[in-house]
Amino acid sequence: MVAPAEAQGLIGMAIALTVAGTGLATAWAEKVIGAASVGAIAEKPELFGRVLPLVVIPETIVIFGLIIAFLMLGQLGT
Amino acid sequence: MLRPVPMTRALIVGPRDKLETTVESLYNLKLVHIVDHREGEEGLEIGRPLPTASEASEILVKLRSIASVLQLVETKPIPTEEVAGDLREKILSLELNISEEDAAKKKTQALLQDLNRKIDEVRPFAQLPLSLADYRGYDTLEVFVGKIAGEIEGLDSVTRDYKAFSAPGLLAVFVPKPQAAAVRDFLTQRGFTSIPVPEGEGDPREILSDLLAERERWEARLKEVEQRLDTLRERYAGFLSAAKARLEMTVEKAEAPLRFAVTDHTFIVEGWVPTESFEKLESGLGRFPGLFVTELEQDHAPEHSEESTTADPPVMLRNPKPLRPFEMLVNLFSTPDYHEIDPTFILIFTFPIFFGLMVGDAGYGLVWMAYGLWLIRRWKNRPWDFWKNLLVTLIWGGFWSVLFGVFFFGEAFGIPFHHPALASTRVALLDWSGILGVNIPLHAPLEKLEQITDFIVLSIVAAYVHLAIGFVVGLVNDMGHSRKHALGKVAWLLILTGFFVVMIVRSARWPLDAEGRTPFGYLVWNKPLGWFPRAGYVYTQVGFGPNNPIPWAAIALLVGGVGLLLATEGPLHIMEFFGLLANIVSYARLAAVGIAKAAMAFAFNVIVLQTMIFPALDSGNVVFLILGFLVGIIIALLFHLIVFLLGAVTAIIQAIRLNYVEFFIKFFRGTGTPFRPFGERAKPEV
Numbered sequence: 001m002v003a004p005a006e007a008q009g010l011i012g013m014a015i016a017l018t019v020a021g022t023g024l025a026t027a028w029a030e031k032v033i034g035a036a037s038v039g040a041i042a043e044k045p046e047l048f049g050r051v052l053p054l055v056v057i058p059e060t061i062v063i064f065g066l067i068i069a070f071l072m073l074g075q076l077g078t
Numbered sequence: 079m080l081r082p083v084p085m086t087r088a089l090i091v092g093p094r095d096k097l098e099t100t101v102e103s104l105y106n107l108k109l110v111h112i113v114d115h116r117e118g119e120e121g122l123e124i125g126r127p128l129p130t131a132s133e134a135s136e137i138l139v140k141l142r143s144i145a146s147v148l149q150l151v152e153t154k155p156i157p158t159e160e161v162a163g164d165l166r167e168k169i170l171s172l173e174l175n176i177s178e179e180d181a182a183k184k185k186t187q188a189l190l191q192d193l194n195r196k197i198d199e200v201r202p203f204a205q206l207p208l209s210l211a212d213y214r215g216y217d218t219l220e221v222f223v224g225k226i227a228g229e230i231e232g233l234d235s236v237t238r239d240y241k242a243f244s245a246p247g248l249l250a251v252f253v254p255k256p257q258a259a260a261v262r263d264f265l266t267q268r269g270f271t272s273i274p275v276p277e278g279e280g281d282p283r284e285i286l287s288d289l290l291a292e293r294e295r296w297e298a299r300l301k302e303v304e305q306r307l308d309t310l311r312e313r314y315a316g317f318l319s320a321a322k323a324r325l326e327m328t329v330e331k332a333e334a335p336l337r338f339a340v341t342d343h344t345f346i347v348e349g350w351v352p353t354e355s356f357e358k359l360e361s362g363l364g365r366f367p368g369l370f371v372t373e374l375e376q377d378h379a380p381e382h383s384e385e386s387t388t389a390d391p392p393v394m395l396r397n398p399k400p401l402r403p404f405e406m407l408v409n410l411f412s413t414p415d416y417h418e419i420d421p422t423f424i425l426i427f428t429f430p431i432f433f434g435l436m437v438g439d440a441g442y443g444l445v446w447m448a449y450g451l452w453l454i455r456r457w458k459n460r461p462w463d464f465w466k467n468l469l470v471t472l473i474w475g476g477f478w479s480v481l482f483g484v485f486f487f488g489e490a491f492g493i494p495f496h497h498p499a500l501a502s503t504r505v506a507l508l509d510w511s512g513i514l515g516v517n518i519p520l521h522a523p524l525e526k527l528e529q530i531t532d533f534i535v536l537s538i539v540a541a542y543v544h545l546a547i548g549f550v551v552g553l554v555n556d557m558g559h560s561r562k563h564a565l566g567k568v569a570w571l572l573i574l575t576g577f578f579v580v581m582i583v584r585s586a587r588w589p590l591d592a593e594g595r596t597p598f599g600y601l602v603w604n605k606p607l608g609w610f611p612r613a614g615y616v617y618t619q620v621g622f623g624p625n626n627p628i629p630w631a632a633i634a635l636l637v638g639g640v641g642l643l644l645a646t647e648g649p650l651h652i653m654e655f656f657g658l659l660a661n662i663v664s665y666a667r668l669a670a671v672g673i674a675k676a677a678m679a680f681a682f683n684v685i686v687l688q689t690m691i692f693p694a695l696d697s698g699n700v701v702f703l704i705l706g707f708l709v710g711i712i713i714a715l716l717f718h719l720i721v722f723l724l725g726a727v728t729a730i731i732q733a734i735r736l737n738y739v740e741f742f743i744k745f746f747r748g749t750g751t752p753f754r755p756f757g758e759r760a761k762p763e764v
Contacts, residue, residue, distance in 0.1 A: 049410035053738040060664045067666050070530055
């Protein structure tokens with residue numbers, strides 16, 4: 001299904017907003033977690049394995065954004 | 079392989095006069111993970127350290143202080159046999175020597191610090207033509223000396239009755255006391271900060287040059303002392319690290335009785351031994367008369383309740399040797415519980431396969447493998463630390479990348495084996511078949527940059543397989559001790575299958591996509607899932623048309639799963655229902671990373687080809703041709719190095735993450751304590 005021509009520009013902008021917004025949100029979340037994790041690792045280096053998944057958990061946000069962006073890309077004509 | 083090595087609880091009882099020989103042979107056997115006895119438990123005291131303990135630890139403390147004074151960096155350990163003779167005497171004389179030097183060094187450093195402070199104080203005054211005595215001792219005058227940012231003008235507007243001396247950045251003003259307040263205000267407003275006048279009398283320039291000369295003298299002294307310490311370090315570094323190793327061993331042995339239980343005449347050691355080595359322990363200790371070694375309890379089926387975890391045996395993982403590096407990935411997260419399945423055997427596949435899917439390029443995979451194998455050869459003598467283990471896992475990752483790159487994505491270094499059907503630009507038309515002049519018989523079932531939706535569907539299939547394995551392992555883990563929790567895992571499995579079917583059905587809407595290919599979802603739905611009941615609910619608004627209705631069976635799976643979950647795990651777990659959906663979608667990172675990496679490689683190829691290689695080819699000039707190709711290839715190498723490293727780092731982290739976050743959380747308890755036999759020197763962790 002391709003959206004009407006006058007909506008194409010809006011869809012393009014929506015895609016950009018989705019990726020930018022989720023990317024920013026991920027970065028923000030990882031910044032906070034990352035700083036805390038490095039502090040924890042400095043105290044107890046063996047925590048590395050436990051902390052790594054915590055740091056990358058917010059990455060899911062941007063993956064969701066990416067999926068939505070791909071779905072919207074499908075609405076764009078070529 | 080599937081479970082940790084079985085352990086036997088051993089009990090060693092003997093007369094106290096055999097204590098020392100027992101400790102010695104236990105240390106050499108390196109078989110027993112000693113369970114510390116707690117004071118007063120069962121009415122038994124803990125033992126007292128052997129007489130050698132206090133002396134050895136005293137010397138060890140001295141040795142550590144020497145090492146810190148010398149700033150000794152731990153070098154390769156030297157065989158302890160090389161340290162002969164009386165350690166105590168050697169270390170004491172060395173300490174005497176070094177502490178003297180150290181004291182001299184510290185004193186000189188303090189002196190130098192003091193001198194530097196004085197120099198900093200005097201230096202500004204050396205710029206003005208006044209003696210230090212001129213700045214103080216007035217009854218009627220106020221003196222302002224201080225730093226200024228730039229020129230200060232217009233002091234005349236405050237008072238005419240003053241005398242000022244200035245140098246770049248410095249100002250000294252002498253004013254009668256009545257005008258002082260006004261002048262101070264004026265100066266502070268213009269960024270004047272006053273500095274104290276140093277003690278002493280005389281010409282500041284002379285004082286400064288005296289101080290500088292003195293500083294030079296002391297700096298030379300400091301250098302001398304440091305040089306002597308350097309010589310000492312070089313001479314004794316080997317001895318010190320060897321002595322340290324030996325002393326630490328002595329102390330560990332001598333303090334071992336603190337972990338034993340004792341009575342007036344006997345001692346008791348409790349510990350875990352790998353069941354298969356129990357006989358070795360028995361025969362090793364049986365040589366000593368009066369020593370009694372026995373098996374306390376054989377750990378049978380995983381009979382496991384929440385509070386018994388403290389008494390659990392320590393965990394030693396053992397997998398076939400080529401697969402052992404993957405244990406590192408498990409231990410990095412946490413040591414498995416003694417009663418649960420060792421997930422290493424799953425990581426052996428999932429980690430490198432995910433890595434391979436994300437890299438998905440025959441060229442990069444081949445380079446990874448070659449580089450990894452070369453590095454392993456170079457690291458032949460290196461102990462199996464974190465990096466070496468990681469390297470082996472990555473070589474496997476490279477292997478899978480090659481497989482996926484050749485048979486699945488048909489791509490090497492961002493250039494496909496065959497160009498896409500709709501390609502129009504010269505760069506997009508470039509493919510390996512054209513470059514090599516041979517028609518490569520392998521056609522990519524999935525062109526990364528063209529079939530994005532298909533790649534995502536593939537990720538969802540990977541998610542289903544991975545998560546289902548996780549739930550099955552959790553089911554096996556829970557079966558032993560709680561039927562209820564095991565049923566909970568079944569409920570999750572049902573929900574997962576329901577989600578999976580609905581997603582696949584959604585992606586199977588049309589048999590052909592815009593480019594005339596059959597979408598992956600359609601293939602999966604009709605081939606492997608062809609048996610699934612088709613009848614269902616049509617919901618066109620979200621893409622479930624008459625060709626692909628939401629199957630009633632999938633809805634039943636979801637509803638039934640939720641019902642079972644409510645019955646077994648309780649209403650709180652319903653919150654995780656959507657968490658599971660998020661987990662499945664989270665696997666789309668396989669597609670995202672794979673596509674991003676391929677797109678980056680493609681973009682770099684475009685840059686190099688369009689700006690260097692193609693113009694050189696078209697010029698028809700031999701010099702241009704050679705030059706263009708040379709520069710182009712060098713830059714292409716650099717670009718591909720970036721893609722290679724960046725792609726690998728992301729792929730490693732994401733592959734680990736999928737296993738840790740999405741997979742392990744489904745079943746992994748990880749509350750075990752690692753098996754550390756008495757006598758094995760603690761290895762530094764990651």
